[in-house]
Amino acid sequence: xxxxxxxxxxxxxxxxxxxxxxxxxGQHPVGWGLDLYVKDNKLVRVEGEEAQPVTQGRxxxxxxxxxxxxxxxxxxxxxxxxxxxxxxxxxxxxxxxxDEAFDMIVEKTRAIQAEFGNEAxxxxxxxxxxxxxxxxxxxxxxxxxxxxxxxxxxxxxYGPRAAICAFSLGAGYPEIDFAAQFPDRYDxxxxxxxxxxLVYGKAPLESNPDGLFGHSIIDMMKRGSKLIVVDPRATWLxxxxxxxxxxxxxxxxxxxxxxINVIIEEGLYDQEFVEKWCYGFSExxxxxxxxxxxxAAEITWVPEHQIIAAARxxxxxxxxxxxxGLAVDQNPNGVQVAHSLxxxxxxxxxLDIPGGIVLGDMRGKPxxxxxxxxxxxxxxxxxxxxHEWPGVTTILSTTQPDMVLDVINTGxxxxxxxxxxxxxxxxxxxxxxxxxxxxxxxxxxxxxxxDLFQTPSSEAYCDLFLPVxxxxxxxxxxxxxxxxxxxxxxxxxKALQVGxxxxxxxxxxxxxxxxxxxxxxxxxxxELLDWELEGYLVPMTxxxxxxxxxxxxxYEYRKYETGSQTPTGDPGFAxxxxxxxxxxxxxxxxxxxxxxxxxxxxxxxxxxxxxxxxYPLILTTGARTWSYFHSEQRQIPxxxxxxxxxxxxxxxxxxxxxxxxxxxxVWIENMFGKCRQKARLTPITMPDVVMAQHGFWYPExxxxxxxxxxxxxxxxxxLIPHFVVGKLGFGATYKCQICKVYKADGAPA
Amino acid sequence: xxxxxxxxxxxxxxxxxxxxCHSCEVACKQRLDLPTGRFGIKxxxxxxxxxxxxxxxxxxxxxxxxxxxLCADRVESGKKPMCVKHCQAFCMxxxxxxxxxxxxxxxxxxxxxxP
Numbered sequence: 001x002x003x004x005x006x007x008x009x010x011x012x013x014x015x016x017x018x019x020x021x022x023x024x025x026g027q028h029p030v031g032w033g034l035d036l037y038v039k040d041n042k043l044v045r046v047e048g049e050e051a052q053p054v055t056q057g058r059x060x061x062x063x064x065x066x067x068x069x070x071x072x073x074x075x076x077x078x079x080x081x082x083x084x085x086x087x088x089x090x091x092x093x094x095x096x097x098x099d100e101a102f103d104m105i106v107e108k109t110r111a112i113q114a115e116f117g118n119e120a121x122x123x124x125x126x127x128x129x130x131x132x133x134x135x136x137x138x139x140x141x142x143x144x145x146x147x148x149x150x151x152x153x154x155x156x157x158y159g160p161r162a163a164i165c166a167f168s169l170g171a172g173y174p175e176i177d178f179a180a181q182f183p184d185r186y187d188x189x190x191x192x193x194x195x196x197x198l199v200y201g202k203a204p205l206e207s208n209p210d211g212l213f214g215h216s217i218i219d220m221m222k223r224g225s226k227l228i229v230v231d232p233r234a235t236w237l238x239x240x241x242x243x244x245x246x247x248x249x250x251x252x253x254x255x256x257x258x259x260i261n262v263i264i265e266e267g268l269y270d271q272e273f274v275e276k277w278c279y280g281f282s283e284x285x286x287x288x289x290x291x292x293x294x295x296a297a298e299i300t301w302v303p304e305h306q307i308i309a310a311a312r313x314x315x316x317x318x319x320x321x322x323x324x325g326l327a328v329d330q331n332p333n334g335v336q337v338a339h340s341l342x343x344x345x346x347x348x349x350x351l352d353i354p355g356g357i358v359l360g361d362m363r364g365k366p367x368x369x370x371x372x373x374x375x376x377x378x379x380x381x382x383x384x385x386x387h388e389w390p391g392v393t394t395i396l397s398t399t400q401p402d403m404v405l406d407v408i409n410t411g412x413x414x415x416x417x418x419x420x421x422x423x424x425x426x427x428x429x430x431x432x433x434x435x436x437x438x439x440x441x442x443x444x445x446x447x448x449x450x451d452l453f454q455t456p457s458s459e460a461y462c463d464l465f466l467p468v469x470x471x472x473x474x475x476x477x478x479x480x481x482x483x484x485x486x487x488x489x490x491x492x493x494k495a496l497q498v499g500x501x502x503x504x505x506x507x508x509x510x511x512x513x514x515x516x517x518x519x520x521x522x523x524x525x526x527e528l529l530d531w532e533l534e535g536y537l538v539p540m541t542x543x544x545x546x547x548x549x550x551x552x553x554x555y556e557y558r559k560y561e562t563g564s565q566t567p568t569g570d571p572g573f574a575x576x577x578x579x580x581x582x583x584x585x586x587x588x589x590x591x592x593x594x595x596x597x598x599x600x601x602x603x604x605x606x607x608x609x610x611x612x613x614x615y616p617l618i619l620t621t622g623a624r625t626w627s628y629f630h631s632e633q634r635q636i637p638x639x640x641x642x643x644x645x646x647x648x649x650x651x652x653x654x655x656x657x658x659x660x661x662x663x664x665x666v667w668i669e670n671m672f673g674k675c676r677q678k679a680r681l682t683p684i685t686m687p688d689v690v691m692a693q694h695g696f697w698y699p700e701x702x703x704x705x706x707x708x709x710x711x712x713x714x715x716x717x718x719l720i721p722h723f724v725v726g727k728l729g730f731g732a733t734y735k736c737q738i739c740k741v742y743k744a745d746g747a748p749a
Numbered sequence: 750x751x752x753x754x755x756x757x758x759x760x761x762x763x764x765x766x767x768x769x770c771h772s773c774e775v776a777c778k779q780r781l782d783l784p785t786g787r788f789g790i791k792x793x794x795x796x797x798x799x800x801x802x803x804x805x806x807x808x809x810x811x812x813x814x815x816x817x818x819l820c821a822d823r824v825e826s827g828k829k830p831m832c833v834k835h836c837q838a839f840c841m842x843x844x845x846x847x848x849x850x851x852x853x854x855x856x857x858x859x860x861x862x863x864p
Contacts, residue, residue, distance in 0.1 A: 045779055048835055057829075058837045061775040205768050205837075215837040218766050234797060236768055239805035626771050638775055641785045684797050 006547050007493055014039050018049055020490025020550055021063050022478040024452050024470050026128030026423065026629045029211040030055065031478040031490035031550065032063050038496050043067045043472055052550065053183050054213050054488060061626055061639060068636050070470050070498060074699065075452055077499020080465040087442060087461050088705030090454070098500065098510075101464060105420075106514050108446045109143060112417045119382040120417040122147035122404065126424030127157055128629055130471075130492075132482050133370045133532065134508045135422050136397055141371035141519035142512040143420070146383035149398040151437070152430035154725035154732030157326060158210075159392070160334030163730055165484075166395040168581045169342050170573030171352075171565060172360025173484035176321040178216035180480065180487035181358070181555035186223060190557070192355035193223045196317030199237055200230045200341060201252065201735075202325025206624035209325070211480030211487070217323075226317075228310050230255065231327075232620055233649070233691060234684040243310040249620040249689060250331050250601035250736025251300040256340035257596060258296030259311035261288040263347055268315035270349025277560060277572065278346055280583025280595070287595045299598065301686070315348050319355035326622070327735050332724065334731030335391075336596040339584070343596065346580040352558050352565075360485035361559055362567050362574040363537065367483050368397045374519050382414070391590050391728030402432075402723040402732075408440040418446045422504055423468070425455040428711050429631035429695045432720035432732055433672070435712065450507060453635065456711035459703050467501045469494075474503035475525055475542070477532055486536055490550040505529075592727050601736035602724055603670075605688075612738055615670045617654070619737040621716045622694040631695035646696035646714040648677040650741065651687040655679060658741060665744040668692055670737060673718030676744050690741060692716040694734075698748070713748035758819055758863075759846040760833070762810055765858040766840040769794060769809035773832035773841065780823075780831045781816055789816040790832050811841075813864035819843065 007018045014037040021032035033052020037045045046066050050057035079101040086092035096104075112120050121143045125135040127150065139148040150157065165171060176197055182188035197217060204214035217237070221227070227241035230252070238244040247255055263269050264285050274281050297304040314320050322345050328337045350356035372380070384407055385400035386393045392400045408416050419441065424430065431437040441447060441461035449462040458465055476492035502510075505525050512520035522528040529542035538551060545551060559565035560573055572578030576585055587594040605612045627639040634640060648668055650660065660666055662681040667674050668690070677692055685691055694717065698710035712718060719739060725732050769792055777789035791814060796807035811832065813819075820830035824843070828834070833841045842849060846863055853859040 047831075050834075056839075057834050058839070059772060059776070059835045060837060061771050064772065064775045064779060064835065067779075205770065215768070215770075215839075218768065218838045218840075222766065234799075234805055234807075236797075236807055239797065239807040244803070626769075637785050638778055642771055682797065683799055 007491070007549060011037070014044070017493050017495035018549060019471070019493040019495065020052065020478050022471050022476065022492055023129045024423065024468055025062065025069055025632050026126065027062060028128060028207065028209050029478045029480055029482060030208050030213050031211070031480065031488055032059060033057065034059070034063060036472055036495040041496050043070045043496055053185060053552070054180050054216070058215065060208070061642070062629060062633060065636050065638055066470070066472060068638065069633070070472050072453070072635060074454070074635055075498070076454060076465055076467045077501055078467060079500070082463055084446070084463050087463070088459065088708070090459055090703035093465065098502070101466060102511060102514055104464060105448060105511060108418060109515060112445070116415055116417050118143060118145045118379055119147060120415055121145045122149070122399070122416060122419055124149060124151055124419060124421040124424050124426070126150070126422070126430070129423035129504070130476055130478070131422050131504055132368055134504045136368050137371040138420065138508050138512065139371070141374040142508070142515040144375060144379060144516065146375060146380050147399050149401045149404060150430065151401055151424060151426040153402050153432035153720065153722065154332070155392060155396070155401055155730050156330045156334070156732045156734055158329060159730040160329045160726070161324060161338045162395060163335050163391055163728060164338040164342050167575065167584045167586055168339055169359070170362070170575035170580070172362060173210065173481045174322065174324070174342065174345065174357045174359055175212055175481065175485055176323045177355050177358045178212060178220065180213070181552055183552055186219065190354060192319055193220055194225050194317070194319050194321045194355040196228060196314055196320040197225050198228045198230070198314060198320065198322045200322060200324045201327025202323050203235060203624040204323055205237065206626055210482060212323070228314060232686060232689050233623060243306065243313060245302045245306055245310055246686060248299070248301045249618055250333065250604065251598070252328070252331070252337040253333050253340055253596060254291060254296045254299040254598040255302060255307065256337065256344060257288055257291035257598060258293045258307050259314070260284070260340065260343060260347065261291050262293060262308050262311035263315045264288055266312070268312065269347045273349040274347060277579055279577055279579035279581050283595055284343065284582035287597070291598065314344070319353055320348060320350050321355065321357050329731060330622070330734035331736050332602060332726035332731045332733065333599045335726055335728055336598070339596040342580070343582055351580070352560060354557055358485065358487070358555070359559065359565070360481065361564055371519065372397055374516070385729070389729035391592065392730065400729045402725060405437060405440045405722065408443055417444055419444055420448045422450040425457045425631045427457045427460060427708070428455060428697045428715065432717050432734070433722040434715060434717050436722055450504060453699070454703060455631070456697050456708040460705060460708050466507055467499060468507070469498065469501040469503045472496060473498050473501060474505070475529065476503065476505065477529055477542070477545070479536060483536065486553055487555065488550060488552055489536060489538055489545065491542065491546040493546055590728060601733060603733060603738045604736065605738070608738065611671065615738040615740045616688070617739050617741060618689045619668070619670070619719065619739040620689060620691050620735045622734060623691050625693065628695065631697060634697060635699040645678040646693045647680045648690055648692040648741070649680050649682050649685045650690050651685050652681045652683060654687050655681045658743070660741070660743055665747050666741050667744045668716065668719065668739050668741050670719045670739040672721050675712070675714050675716055675718045676748055677714050690739065710748055757845055758843065759849050760813060760819070760862045760864065761842040761849040761852060762860040762862070763840040763856070763858065764808050764810045764860055766838040767809040767811065768838050770837045772835045772837050773811045776831040776835040777817070780820065783816065787816070788814055790814060808858070810860050813862050817864040819864060
């Protein structure tokens with residue numbers, strides 16, 4: 001190894017830059033240790049960085065294929081504009097300068113603000129991107145609008161879980177304790193390996209959410225951890241589990257309430273913890289009595305003896321921990337599922353103990369409320385959904401997502417005129433009823449998108465495309481769990497420049513300075529990053545972090561005892577009464593049941609028996625794949641090679657009855673729409689359940705409308721209805737729908 | 750031919766833990782610059798199928814191909830083969846075949862390859 005700094009050196013012809021990986025491309029903030037090998041301003045190859053204490057040189061295939069992504073011929077590397085009358089015409093984009101692009105945005109913004117008010121402008125962010133400070137700041141402090149959101153119906157990614165973190169737990173982002181907070185990891189004397197890991201509706205190995213390095217679970221299995229896996233599909237982890245509960249999609253609250261029932265009735269709960277730190281135990285016990293295992297077995301299709309065995313095993317394991325996944329959220333009953341899981345952890349005394357469920361503290365840090373103080377009160381008052389959906393808006397700085405479409409279509413309570421999107425492809429991925437959203441976006445006067453590739457969304461309705469830098473091309477910070485539970489913070493280091501691409505933070509700074517300079521005092525990205533680190537209570541500058549590579553903040557267990565869990569410093573949890581609330585008092589104000597309960601999915605063999613005659617299969621969607629982060633990477637050859645077509649998993653018995661063989665293209669259809677995917681016959685799904693992949697579009701197909709890269713051909717969200725959500729505005733039917741499946745005449749054209 | 754190089758070295762796979770993540774395949778392709786359809790190491794899979802009510806068969810094992818040279822140049826400069834280094838489950842080892850064979854004693858679901 002030749003001379004150089006700790007983070008950049010020469011190796012033969014290469015300049016090697018050490019970095020911690022994040023986004024773009026989208027992925028969760030693991031902070032993979034990576035060495036980037038650059039020659040003549042080209043990223044030729046990457047390798048894992050073994051010194052990174054969590055990933056230790058390991059990389060997933062999405063990280064390994066970074067060079068192919070960075071240098072893909074289809075990347076947009078200059079600002080581009082298109083006349084709104086040419087929306088949907090892929091051949092009508094023309095290159096402009098950054099100055100022209102920013103001038104255009106400022107001009108449109110001022111005109112719209114003057115005529116329609118700041119609130120007529122809204123912003124959008126996508127998941128997996130380094131944007132949870134950027135987009136709020138832009139929205140509140142640059143556009144000075146109250147409206148930004150993530151366009152998944154019912155906020156069905158972390159929305160229900162966020163509600164429970166705020167109202168029941170008073171803590172940020174519960175996670176399994178995978179020893180990320182110790183540089184010496186599992187060997188640290190303060191750490192205890194969990195006896196039991198409950199993997200609930202999650203595919204951690206493929207998806208590493210939200211900064212958990214998923215294969216840490218393998219590390220822990222080697223050290224003796226046993227698994228309980230709850231999933232409608234027999235995942236690989238399920239085949240390694242002590243207990244695998246194969247649950248009917250959408251019935252999780254019944255299952256969990258039955259487990260709580262067993263633990264309470266058999267006296268298996270941590271009495272001291274419950275007495276001292278929990279609230280509403282007797283009410284919970286009464287509610288849980290309505291869910292004996294026999295009843296839950298009937299609802300969930302999980303045999304009674306399995307429910308009981310799993311509950312006893314979880315309660316007896318010291319310590320035990322929980323990994324809760326997206327399936328918790330993609331269900332109108334999601335808030336109650338999330339609540340039940342937190343109760344399980346609290347009841348058994350596993351909160352914030354070594355090897356248990358680690359918790360984020362609630363002290364000030366950068367995040368989704370950045371810039372909110374810049375907003376005058378009369379504008380903040382106009383946030384969409386502020387009063388109608390208080391369960392959403394009291395805890396999140398966003399609108400309720402579904403209602404934005406209704407506001408566009410009705411013009412009530414006020415017209416929306418302009419959108420600014422960073423890192424989202426609504427038509428291909430998060431949005432339910434995507435064709436309705438396409439029509440909605442096309443009603444707006446001006447749509448700006450910031451991304452790296454043209455997508456169906458940008459081609460359908462955008463007028464200005466700002467080219468974004470990948471993480472190899474920018475300086476930044478990666479903190480696990482989007483800053484809600486900071487176990488690890490890494491430096492993202494720029495290794496090369498591609499075209500005229502700018503990082504999302506650079507775009508924010510330049511645009512912010514033009515629109516509202518007082519609110520954007522940082523004169524460089526480095527100054528911004530220094531400020532961000534201050535917010536994370538990390539006593540380092542960005543330069544120092546870069547030199548060190550990463551830092552592991554000091555983690556405190558049992559924060560509820562010392563006062564570190566609350567912003568005031570009082571012992572307890574940051575809830576209205578300092579206790580973990582089994583009975584959420586505030587829900588009564590929202591018109592919601594304060595205790596968890598089971599509600600049958602709105603479309604199911606039980607709740608819609610007539611419809612189910614026509615649509616007899618239960619549809620779950622979006623199981624994670626190795627190759628893709630949601631709708632990204634379809635254009636990367638080595639990733640596409642592994643999962644070339646959108647797949648729908650069908651049980652062989654069911655397929656036989658339908659005359660379908662493995663590899664047949666099939667229609668998946670329900671009362672809302674249909675799409676075409678390739679059948680994969682597998683016994684891992686139940687005979688009455690099919691699982692269809694999400695986010696599939698075809699970069700090789702015609703980009704122009706009506707094709708839009710074939711976005712509606714295989715889009716499972718065609719079958720997911722708009723605004724069918726839970727009581728509080730959280731949780732849509734992505735993982736609990738109904739459908740029929742029948743053979744198609746081959747692949748989409 | 751140099752002494753104690755490729756012909757005596759091997760890859761040991763602990764397939765109790767191979768999750769089928771494809772990192773070995775893609776890391777290798779990157780180093781060997783292989784096109785789609787060609788591999789230096791490729792995953793094989795038994796299952797998934799159900800054995801009885803609660804037991805499943807699902808085992809993955811990556812198999813080195815004709816293109817595998819055990820990353821001879823990397824190993825010479827003190828680095829690990831690409832597959833071994835990047836394996837997310839840390840279930841691959843590289844080394845002299847006799848040494849790796851010893852590791853198999855007393856452990857189930859192990860597989861030793863001399864490519």
